[in-house]
Amino acid sequence: MMHEPIKGNPLPSRAQAYKTVAVIGAGSWGTALAATLARAGVSTRIWGRDESVIEEINAHHTSEKFLPDVTLPDNLMGVRELSGALAGAEAALIVVPSRSIRSVARQVAEYAPDGMPVAICAKGIEAETGYLMTQVAEEELGNRPVGCVSGPTFAREAALGHLTAATVAFTFSQADRLKPHESPAVRLAVSLSTESFRAYVSDDLVGVEIGGAVKNVIAIACGMMTGAGFAENTRAALITRGLDELKALAEALGGRRETVTGLSGVGDLTLTCSSTTSRNMALGMQLGQGIPRDNCFDGKPVVVEGEVNAKSVTDLARRLNVDMPICETVRAILHDGKGVGDGFAQLWARPIEAEPRAMDLSFDHPASDKDIATLAERIS
CATH class of the missing domain: 1.10.1040.10 (N-(1-d-carboxylethyl)-l-norvaline Dehydrogenase; domain 2)
Known part of the structure; x- marks a missing residue:
């Protein structure tokens, strides 16, 4: 069902980016998204299982294993503890293979603040349940809004600053429709957008995820x-x-x-x-x-x-x-x-x-x- 804007009540044209975002997963796509957020001025902490990767990000601003010959922003911080990545974060991206979404979301639920939006950046359908990745995460994350980021993106090109576009999708509540500039989808889209990375907004989680x-x-x-x-x-x-x-x-x-x-x-x-x-x-x-x-x-x-x-x-x-x-x-x-x-x-x-x-x-x-x-x- 299509929702028309409320007449006679002009909506703000500017939305506020998140100040602090945690990126859970330090593979190629997670690192590229973290670099994009950092370049947009967002305080970004990235967590990964491989401590040597995290150390390299902090010491050399590189990740030769996943993004060779790419220089990462100086303000991107690698974090060894999941709790440290999520402490004080206003939003999080989970960027791990689809088979790991359930277990990682369960760990995130232990430390993520209540109500914190979480975007899933993996594409697939869980074999055992037939659930989409956001549905898997919702079961583990409880009362936290769950959305996704998806689109025609190769990690290396995004990390190098090639012109790239993607979609940020969350279900829109009635409150989100009345104040879309405060919705998780819009705020995360603004947080990710730089001169080279352009984010679009959607409320159709199913359509976005099935495509991926x-x-x-x-x-x-x-x-x-x-x-x-x-x-x-x-x-x-x-x-x-x-x-x-x-x-x-x-x-x-x-x-x-x-x-x-x-x-x-x-x-x-x-x-x-x-x-x-x-x-x-x-x-x-x-x-x-x-x-x-x-x-x-x-x-x-x-x-x-x-x-x-x-x-x-x-x-x-x-x-x-x-x-x-x-x-x-x-x-x-x-x-x-x-x-x-x-x-x-x-x-x-x-x-x-x-x-x-x-x-x-x-x-x-x-x-x-x-x-x-x-x-x-x-x-x-």
């Missing part, structure tokens, strides 16, 4: 086909039809189509599906080239969010009776032992449908079994 979870799976699909030797036509088709899958799942959960066509949806989808800077795209490319999963990334244990999300996204879609054939194909390849060639040949030979789902048409594809087998061999 599904795009990783579609990026693996794009990588697989790129690795198999296919080019722009194929990637454009996967991105566009992947966007349709993203829209369908978001709408089934109460999200808005407008959100899905914004930064956190089509923006993030396009970025992640277009560059091997994305670990999801990179994993797909290696698999498409025939490299066994255990040998990808030179055998290093690299966390690829879309690999886990391929299962959790499709589990949720199945429960909601939402058709997501590209995500199902990626799941079958990653988790069910299907070959890349067989998976994508069968995807392309699915029944012919209308592009607007509302037409509800379906006709058998004319390709023969032999044609499908030939395409599968070509892909492989």
Whole structure:
């Protein structure tokens, strides 16, 4: 439901940034966000498990492990104790892998002041519950407002000051709608905004989060086909039809189509599906080239969010009776032992449908079994 501004009661055009923000997680994206806040003049404390990383941030203003050759702001402070990072903070960002959100949010709840807004900066769906990351955090954080930050962002580029945009989403209470300049979403967006980092505001948590979870799976699909030797036509088709899958799942959960066509949806989808800077795209490319999963990334244990999300996204879609054939194909390849060639040949030979789902048409594809087998061999 759309909410119109109250007539005859002009709202302030300026909002106040948070004075002190804690960033929980000192990986590449957490450090980039912390650097952005510090450059905006916010007193920023960053906490991470690796004490050597925290020491390097304080001693040298660098993080060679996660952001090599990037100089961090002098006023960014690394903190070894979680309690110290959160003491006196007005807001916090949790920037850890999706599988760690629940445990880290539980720890944050021990030290975070009551009512302190917390933004989740991980993308995914919890496998056991089917919950979005903010829903997971809400269970652990109690009476603290929970939102998210998402968008088409590579950490290194943001840390280097490349022009970057992202969305800050929180549910808006009635009080937030009457005084939006005091809402967590607006205040955090202002806190993050610099001459190079531009934040937008949303009240559609579902739409923003679904974009972040599904795009990783579609990026693996794009990588697989790129690795198999296919080019722009194929990637454009996967991105566009992947966007349709993203829209369908978001709408089934109460999200808005407008959100899905914004930064956190089509923006993030396009970025992640277009560059091997994305670990999801990179994993797909290696698999498409025939490299066994255990040998990808030179055998290093690299966390690829879309690999886990391929299962959790499709589990949720199945429960909601939402058709997501590209995500199902990626799941079958990653988790069910299907070959890349067989998976994508069968995807392309699915029944012919209308592009607007509302037409509800379906006709058998004319390709023969032999044609499908030939395409599968070509892909492989």
